Amino acid sequence: DIQMTQSPSSLSASVGDRVTITCRASQDISNYLAWFQQKPGKAPKSLIYAASSLQSGVPSKFSGSGSGTDFTLTISSLQPEDFATYYCQQYNSYPRTFGQGTKVEIK
């Protein structure tokens, strides 16, 4: 199975900050990497697929990059509605695997 490791596990940031979350795969997954956002009590929301393609309706302050084993999710200017937990997931092979999540909190 492919292991996905996110860092950091949590971070504190202020409104307006630029935030970067990293995700590392235990083997080459090409660009088969997706990012999701989940707020407490809500369903996950799909943000990015194919490592860098924005889902329809997702604001351009979110961006993704990377290929192979190393990936990043960047939020260019953090807003109050962005405080949430973010997950990466590989869809290169089954079983699909998620990272453990990164909780973005208000400083």
Next chain:
Amino acid sequence: EVQLVESGGGLVKPGGSLRLSCAASGFTFSNYSMNWVRRAPGKGLEWVSSISGRSGYLYYADSVRGRFTISRDNAKNSLYLQMNSLRAEDTAVYYCARAQTVGANVLGYWGQGTLVTVSS
């Protein structure tokens, strides 16, 4: 508009069974792979199972293989998860999720989830 509505969750004793359903609308259901993903209390997201559009391909997480069965009824635009031999560690919110595109099973659309609690 894509809509996914889960149902069937509830409280069940260890060793018991439960069948989850997901009613889909707003798209041609049979064209898309479908998935179940869960989130246990205090933990992260865990992929559970996937099924291709015509049910030709089924996939399961090791943690549920042999106990859970995914299925779909394209005539009813519905996805199912039959859960048997339930354990306390199966307690979670279960989400139904549709593939983003016809060609690749990347999760694109999610339902609101249904809570399954396994407890005596």
